[in-house]
Structure formats: structure tokens, C-alpha cells
Amino acid sequence: MNQSRREFLKTGFKTILATGFSIGVFETLRPEVLAALKKEEGLRWAFVVDTTKCIGCGMCVKACKLENEIPYDVNVTRTWVERYVMTKDGRIYADSPKGARDGFIKNDPMGVTVKKEDIDKGFFVPKLCNQCENPPCVQVCPVGATYQTADGIVLVDRTWCIGCGYCIMACPYGVRFFHPVYRVAEKCNFCYHRIKKDMKPACVDACSFGARLIGNIRDPWDSVSRIIKTERTAVLKEEFGTKPHVFYLGLDSIVR
Amino acid sequence: MEVHGEIWTLKELFVYPNEYIYWSIQIVMYPFMTGLVAGAFVLSSLYHVFGIKELKDMAKFALVFSFALLFAAPMPIVLHLQYPFRGINVFLTPHFTSAIAAFGVVFFAYGAIVASEIWFFYRKHFVEVALPLKEKRDKTLLEWIRFIIFHTLTLGAYDISEESLKKDEKAIKILAGIGIPVACFLHGYAGFIFGSVKANALWMTPLMPVIFIMSAVVSGIALCMLTYIVVMEIRKVRLRSRRRPWMVSIEEVKGVEISVIRMTAKYLLVFMIFAITLELLDLIFRGYTAVKHWDILRTVIYGRDFTQIFILQYTFGNLLPFILFLLPRLSIRRAITGLLLVLMGVFMMRWNVVIGGQAFSLTLSGYMDYILPIVPHNWETFKEGIGGALGILIMPFVLFWIFSKIFPVFSSEESH
Amino acid sequence: MKGHVFRPLWVTLGLVGLIFIARYFIVPPDFGIGERGYMYGWYRKGNEEEWKAFKIKHNTMQYCKDCHPDQSKKIKASKHAKVQCENCHGPSVDHPEKPQKLNINRDRELCLRCHAYLPYRPARYAELPTGAITLKMQEPDQHNPGIECVTCHSVHDASFK
Ligand code: SF4
Ligand code: SF4
Numbered sequence: 001m002n003q004s005r006r007e008f009l010k011t012g013f014k015t016i017l018a019t020g021f022s023i024g025v026f027e028t029l030r031p032e033v034l035a036a037l038k039k040e041e042g043l044r045w046a047f048v049v050d051t052t053k054c055i056g057c058g059m060c061v062k063a064c065k066l067e068n069e070i071p072y073d074v075n076v077t078r079t080w081v082e083r084y085v086m087t088k089d090g091r092i093y094a095d096s097p098k099g100a101r102d103g104f105i106k107n108d109p110m111g112v113t114v115k116k117e118d119i120d121k122g123f124f125v126p127k128l129c130n131q132c133e134n135p136p137c138v139q140v141c142p143v144g145a146t147y148q149t150a151d152g153i154v155l156v157d158r159t160w161c162i163g164c165g166y167c168i169m170a171c172p173y174g175v176r177f178f179h180p181v182y183r184v185a186e187k188c189n190f191c192y193h194r195i196k197k198d199m200k201p202a203c204v205d206a207c208s209f210g211a212r213l214i215g216n217i218r219d220p221w222d223s224v225s226r227i228i229k230t231e232r233t234a235v236l237k238e239e240f241g242t243k244p245h246v247f248y249l250g251l252d253s254i255v256r
Numbered sequence: 257m258e259v260h261g262e263i264w265t266l267k268e269l270f271v272y273p274n275e276y277i278y279w280s281i282q283i284v285m286y287p288f289m290t291g292l293v294a295g296a297f298v299l300s301s302l303y304h305v306f307g308i309k310e311l312k313d314m315a316k317f318a319l320v321f322s323f324a325l326l327f328a329a330p331m332p333i334v335l336h337l338q339y340p341f342r343g344i345n346v347f348l349t350p351h352f353t354s355a356i357a358a359f360g361v362v363f364f365a366y367g368a369i370v371a372s373e374i375w376f377f378y379r380k381h382f383v384e385v386a387l388p389l390k391e392k393r394d395k396t397l398l399e400w401i402r403f404i405i406f407h408t409l410t411l412g413a414y415d416i417s418e419e420s421l422k423k424d425e426k427a428i429k430i431l432a433g434i435g436i437p438v439a440c441f442l443h444g445y446a447g448f449i450f451g452s453v454k455a456n457a458l459w460m461t462p463l464m465p466v467i468f469i470m471s472a473v474v475s476g477i478a479l480c481m482l483t484y485i486v487v488m489e490i491r492k493v494r495l496r497s498r499r500r501p502w503m504v505s506i507e508e509v510k511g512v513e514i515s516v517i518r519m520t521a522k523y524l525l526v527f528m529i530f531a532i533t534l535e536l537l538d539l540i541f542r543g544y545t546a547v548k549h550w551d552i553l554r555t556v557i558y559g560r561d562f563t564q565i566f567i568l569q570y571t572f573g574n575l576l577p578f579i580l581f582l583l584p585r586l587s588i589r590r591a592i593t594g595l596l597l598v599l600m601g602v603f604m605m606r607w608n609v610v611i612g613g614q615a616f617s618l619t620l621s622g623y624m625d626y627i628l629p630i631v632p633h634n635w636e637t638f639k640e641g642i643g644g645a646l647g648i649l650i651m652p653f654v655l656f657w658i659f660s661k662i663f664p665v666f667s668s669e670e671s672h
Numbered sequence: 673m674k675g676h677v678f679r680p681l682w683v684t685l686g687l688v689g690l691i692f693i694a695r696y697f698i699v700p701p702d703f704g705i706g707e708r709g710y711m712y713g714w715y716r717k718g719n720e721e722e723w724k725a726f727k728i729k730h731n732t733m734q735y736c737k738d739c740h741p742d743q744s745k746k747i748k749a750s751k752h753a754k755v756q757c758e759n760c761h762g763p764s765v766d767h768p769e770k771p772q773k774l775n776i777n778r779d780r781e782l783c784l785r786c787h788a789y790l791p792y793r794p795a796r797y798a799e800l801p802t803g804a805i806t807l808k809m810q811e812p813d814q815h816n817p818g819i820e821c822v823t824c825h826s827v828h829d830a831s832f833k
Pocket of ligand 2: 140144
């Protein structure tokens with residue numbers, strides 16, 4: 001009796017130690033590093049957005065709409081660029097007119113002209129689907145019309161979507177919308193048709209400033225996965241636990 | 257060309273480009289109708305399971321009414337879907353990690369339970385109608401139709417001996433017993449659909465399903481009481497117009513009516529207290545913890561939506577009827593006023609959840625206003641406008657009228 | 673007639689059976705659980721191929737250079753080296769067959785997307801192989817308003833005409 005109790009305590013102690021240790025290890029590793037460490041063969045797409053390079057020309061948005069047949073004049077878009085301007089009095093101006101389809105050619109954030117001397121900081125932030133590792137949009141689809149492929153891209157089956165809009169509600173990033181023509185859920189898919197043919201997404205190609213990069217996060221030597229691992233990247237709305245796979249350089253706390 | 261939702265959405269300040277009010281009036285109607293179903297059923301079960309004798313009259317009525325509502329409840333969703341006919345996919349390839357898919361199955365199970373219960377309840381009646389028709393030679397066409405309907409309804413079980421009727425009663429009891437948790441589950445799921453959307457600051461709370469269940473029961477009871485009153489009034493008018501000594505007297509009807517209403521009102525009050533407590537708890541908790549999104553939620557709750565929430569929902573929808581029912585010597589007229597207010601209050605609660613949840617942007621620094629389409633100019637603005645909503649509201653009453661032709665809901669000679 | 677109690681149950685089961693039969697006929701055979709499991713990978717496998725077959729519209733400079741070697745060489749040597757032909761000429765899909773000529777966008781607004789002065793627009797342009805340069809920006813209202821930029825500027829070598 002006594003013996004077995006001691007045994008029990010011993011193993012119990014060991015287990016606690018072991019789990020404690022492993023949890024400790026896991027906590028110090030970011031998921032993307034873990035993924036690479038696991039040395040999994042294969043492919044997991046990831047994106048890097050360098051906001052310090054983005055100048056807000058919106059060429060990416062234009063290219064995306066044309067490439068992916070999103071009606072040009074309808075106010076929805078798979079990718080968009082936001083403008084943030086913070087003035088000295090602490091005011092934050094943020095906007096994205098037409099999703100920046102026509103770029104930003106005027107100094108009029110939210111319709112206000114802000115003087116150069118009043119500005120503390122200002123920058124542009126491109127947005128697109130984060131191809132989350134735990135995509136809540138997929139989780140809530142009642143019929144299995146949206147799903148994630150093995151390489152991490154979230155797609156929508158246009159023949160199966162019933163158009164309930166639950167996924168649109170579930171995405172914390174406002175990425176999804178109803179396609180004006182097909183009337184089913186629509187979203188950025190990193191130009192799946194292009195990346196599967198060894199091309200870059202249309203937005204990446206259209207960007208003359210190198211603000212958008214795509215790569216394989218499971219390949220430790222991939223340039224994008226090097227950036228993610230060696231530089232100070234951040235993801236959007238981490239608190240939702242979605243594990244986004246679009247990593248941002250130069251993100252700021254005022255970014256929504 | 258426009259994207260779905262753009263037409264009734266007004267954006268203010270910083271809102272993501274793709275954000276619109278995608279869930280409009282029909283999604284308000286949907287939990288409202290489901291709530292009525294669940295509530296009506298719970299009310300009828302109070303009698304069958306817990307043997308609350310006073311509710312007997314109401315229970316019979318509530319059961320059939322909840323059956324009528326059952327058919328109307330999925331209609332808002334169907335009208336809301338971009339592809340209504342693909343709705344069947346929910347049953348073909350259900351994805352149970354989605355609250356909507358799980359809802360489909362629970363709804364089906366629930367429908368089966370209610371239908372079975374009604375069958376047991378009115379089986380004797382079916383047989384009594386079908387049997388003479390069966391034996392009758394050379395039926396007229398009308399009789400043939402009647403016979404076929406009722407013959408199908410008996411499911412071929414013609415045995416109405418004492419013994420088998422006993423069995424029916426037992427089955428009803430069991431079904432009503434299973435039905436209560438399923439009804440709560442059903443409506444809890446409707447709450448879960450919203451409560452589980454972590455992206456939405458207003459929706460995401462584990463209290464959501466419970467709040468929905470409580471307000472569901474409230475609205476269900478209120479609607480049953482209201483319809484009951486209306487039906488009784490009609491009967492009174494009829495009795496008055498053609499006096500027949502062998503039928504029940506007006507006084508008798510009146511007496512039954514007011515006592516049933518007073519009795520049911522007590523249960524209504526109890527559930528109302530639960531509902532309000534939970535809602536206030538949720539509100540207080542949000543204000544107290546004041547996490548990141550509270551800043552914008554506060555401006556919506558205490559500012560932009562103040563009238564809808566505090567005036568229409570809490571004052572007129574909760575407080576006022578509460579007082580009306582608490583005052584002694586409840587009269588029919590006062591009951592009607594109170595019941596209408598309660599129903600309005602519950603509807604506003606759904607509205608404030610569904611539309612209020614989309615009143616602010618995911619950016620937490622912008623707003624969206626919902627302009628309910630009143631004059632439709634195409635199919636979409638009709639079905640997701642006031643027309644579609646009213647259609648849904650009327651539907652259960654039409655169905656109930658049809659069902660009352662088949663089931664003797666108000667016959668004074670009891671089937672049990 | 674002892675089992676009459678179970679009749680509603682049989683009816684219900686019958687309906688469930690009907691759903692399963694319908695499922696057999698309607699649901700495509702490749703519908704199932706994919707690599708991401710039931711939660712994230714419950715779908716029709718064939719849809720992946722459908723998306724892969726989606727038509728490419730922008731073929732990039734890689735495609736243009738075969739028929740327009742001079743122009744592409746010229747631009748590659750200029751400060752516009754990293755600007756895709758299709759950014760101004762439009763997607764090259766089905767060109768040269770279907771649209772024999774592409775619709776060139778010569779609007780002032782197009783140039784302004786990059787070259788309009790905004791106080792918060794990064795002024796350092798680091799993408800050239802030859803090293804970083806300053807991004808040329810102009811106040812749109814002051815720099816010859818109303819005239820198309822291409823009147824004086826040559827886009828392909830990023831210089832004056
Ligand atoms: S960003 Fe939104 S749409 Fe994209 S995978 Fe994540 S939740 Fe889904
Ligand atoms: S809109 Fe389509 S893809 Fe989105 S949850 Fe509904 S059925 Fe699924």
C-alpha cells in the first residue's frame with residue numbers, strides 16, 4: 001500500500017515535471033518557429049507584409065480585382081490597403097477609400113487635410129486573408145463549403161456554398177464578402193491558381209516596392225521564412241487565437 | 257452592381273472595405289421565431305410533465321401552436337440564404353463544428369418530437385374521423401380526400417382501446433419530458449450561433465445561449481397567451497351571434513379565459529425575471545471588466561442604440577409589462593397590452609443583438625447603420641425587408657388556422 | 673397492434689433514411705475529410721483542382737519580354753525596373769489573340785499613385801538592384817496640374833522625353 005503510494009507520487013511528480021518542462025519549451029517558441037523546427041516535409045504558405053516599404057499606390061488592389069474577377073466598381077475587394085495618420089494632438093485618422101483600388105493620391109485621410117507639421121506618424125498597411133492556422137471562418141461553415149488545403153490556403157467551394165454569411169461574420173479581419181456575381185462567400189486565397197503554378201500572387205507581382213512577399217514557412221531556407229524567424233514580425237489581432245500566417249514588419253499599435 | 261448588404265448599410269468613420277450588414281432583418285426574425293417555438297413547447301410541457309393542472313387548456317393549444325411555429329421558424333434562414341435551395345446541404349454534408357449545422361439536426365429531432373407528441377395527443381380524434389369514413393361505401397370526392405388525409409394521419413394504427421390510449425398518454429409524458437431539454441437545446445443553439453462568434457465583441461459571451469433560452473420561453477408564453485385570448489374572443493363573438501343552448505355559455509368561456517391567463521401570467525413573470533437578470537448581468541460584467549472593445553461597445557449601447565436598448569427593450573418591453581402583470585386583478589385588456597409589449601421587447605432584444613452586433617466595425621473605430629428596406633425595389637430588398645419579415649410573422653397564424661381544421665384544438669369535449 | 677407507440681419513430685427513421693439516400697445521390701463522391709481534419713478540412717476535394725484551373729490574367733514581364741524585348745530591356749535598365757508592364761498596360765490575358773492591343777492607362781492619376789507627395793509616404797526607395805534612391809514625389813496641385821504626365825515624361829526609361 002505504502003509502496004504503491006510512493007510509486008504513485010513518484011510517477012506523478014515525474015509527469016508534472018515533464019509536462020511543466022515541455023510546456024515551458026513550447027511557450028518560448030512561436031508557432032511559426034515550431035512549425036519549421038518540426039522539419040515537416042512539404043509546404044505551408046506564409047506571407048510577409050513590410051509596411052515600412054508600402055507607399056500606398058494600391059497597384060496590388062487593382063491587380064487583385066482584375067486577376068480574381070472581382071467586379072471592379074463594386075465596393076468589395078480581396079485585398080486592400082489602409083492608411084493611418086496620427087497627428088500631434090493624438091488624433092488617429094484611418095481610412096481605405098474603395099479599398100485603395102485607386103491608391104492614395106491626395107493628402108486627405110478621412111476627408112481631412114492634415115498638415116505636415118501636425119503629423120506625428122503616418123503609414124500604409126496592406127491587408128489580405130491571413131490563411132489562419134485555426135480559421136474560425138472554416139470552423140463555422142455549416143456545410144463544408146469553405147476549407148483549408150494541406151498547404152494552408154483557405155478556399156471556398158462555389159458550388160456548395162449556401163450563402164449564409166456565417167463565415168463572413170466569423171472572420172475577425174473583415175476579409176470575406178459575398179461575391180457580387182456568384183453570390184457566394186468570397187475571399188483572398190493568395191491567388192491559389194498562380195502559386196500552384198510557381199508564380200507569385202498578383203498583388204506580390206504588382207507591388208514595385210517589395211512590400212509583399214510570399215513563401216514557404218516550413219522551408220527554413222526560404223527567404224520569407226528567414227524574415228519571419230530572424231526579424232521582429234507581428235500578426236494582426238493575435239488575441240483571437242487564429243494563428244494568422246500573414247506576418248507584418250513595422251506594425252503599430254494603432255493598426256486595427 | 258452592388259454587393260449584398262451595401263444597399264442597407266451606412267458606414268461611418270473607419271470601417272473595413274468589405275464590411276456590411278450581412279445579417280439583416282431575417283436573422284433577427286430567425287431567433288425570434290425559434291424562440292417562440294421553444295417557448296410554446298416548454299409551456300405545453302409544463303402541464304404534461306410537471307402536471308400543472310391549471311395549464312391544461314393552454315397546454316393543448318400551445319402544443320399545436322408550437323407545431324405551426326415549427327414550420328415558420330426555418331423560413332427566415334431560407335429567405336436569408338443566397339442559395340435557398342442549397343439549404344439542404346446542411347443535412348447532406350453537415351459540418352458539426354458549425355452551430356448552424358448542429359442546429360439543423362437538433363431542429364429535425366425537435367420537429368419529430370413535437371409531431372409525435374401531437375400524433376399521440378390527437379390519435380383518437382384521427383381514428384374517430386377516419387373509421388366511419390373507412391367503412392362508408394361510395395364516398396364522395398371530398399370524403400375521399402378527408403379519408404386519405406386522416407388515414408395517413410392515423411399511420412394505420414386504429415386501436416383506440418382504453419389500454420392503448422393509456423400507452424399514448426405515457427408516450428406523451430415521455431416525449432414532453434425529452435422535449436423540454438431538446439427545446440432548450442434548440443434555442444440554446446440559436447444563442448450559440450451568436451455567442452460563439454469570437455470576432456464579434458457584442459456577441460461573444462457564454463451567457464448568450466442562456467439569455468436566448470430565457471427570453472425564448474418568455475416570448476413563447478406571451479405569444480401563446482395572446483393567441484389564446486384572440487381565439488377565445490372570436491369564440492365569444494361567435495357564441496353571441498348564434499346562441500345555442502347546448503353549447504358552452506359566454507360566461508363559462510370568459511371565466512375559463514381569465515383564469516387561464518392569470519395562471520400563465522405567473523409563469524411568464526418568473527421567466528421574465530430570469531431573462532432580465534441575465535441580460536443585466538451581461539451588461540454590468542462588460543462594463544466592469546471593460547476590455548479592449550468596451551470603448552466602442554459603450555458608445556453603441558449607451559449612445560447610438562440607446563433608444564432601442566433602454567427605451568424600447570428594457571422600459572417598454574420589460575419594465576412596463578412587468579408592472580402591468582404584477583398589479584392585482586389582471587384584466588384581459590391589460591393582459592393584451594402587456595403581452596404585446598413583452599413580444600415587442602423580446603423582438604427588440606433580438607434586434608439589438610443581431611443588428612447591434614453589426615452596428616460597430618471590426619476595426620472598433622467605425623460604425624455601421626442599418627436602414628431597414630421598407631419599400632422594396634427588388635426581390636432582395638423585399639425578402640430582407642419589412643415585407644419578408646411580416647410574411648414570416650403571419651405564417652404561423654395561417655398554419656395554425658389550417659392545423660386547427662385538422663386537430664380539434666378548442667373542442668370542449670376532451671380527447672383526453 | 674401492440675407496436676403502435678413506435679410508429680412515429682419509424683416515420684422519423686424513414687425520413688432520416690431518405691436523407692441518407694439523397695446524400696448518396698447528391699453529394700459528390702470526393703466529398704470528405706481532408707488533411708486538415710474534420711474541423712478545417714471537410715470539403716469536396718475536386719474543388720481544389722477547380723481553383724487551380726482558374727484563369728491567370730497577369731502573366732508578368734516574364735511573358736511580355738518574349739515579344740517586346742526592346743521595351744522590357746529598356747525598362748529593366750531604368751528606375752522603373754520593378755514596375756510590371758501590366759500595371760499600366762493592363763492584364764495580358766489572351767493578348768495577343770483576343771485583345772490584339774492592350775488598353776494602356778496614361779492617366780495622370782495612375783502616375784500619382786506613386787508620385788503624389790504625401791507627408792507620410794516613404795521617400796526612400798530601396799528596391800533597385802543598383803541601390804536605394806529617393807522616390808520622386810510631386811505636389812499634384814502645383815506640378816503642371818491638368819496635363820498628363822506622359823506629355824513630358826517617358827515612362828519606360830523613367831526620364832524626360
Ligand atoms: S483571415 Fe479571415 S478569411 Fe482568412 S483564414 Fe483567417 S479567418 Fe478565414
Ligand atoms: S457563406 Fe458559404 S462558405 Fe460561408 S459559412 Fe455559409 S455556406 Fe459556408
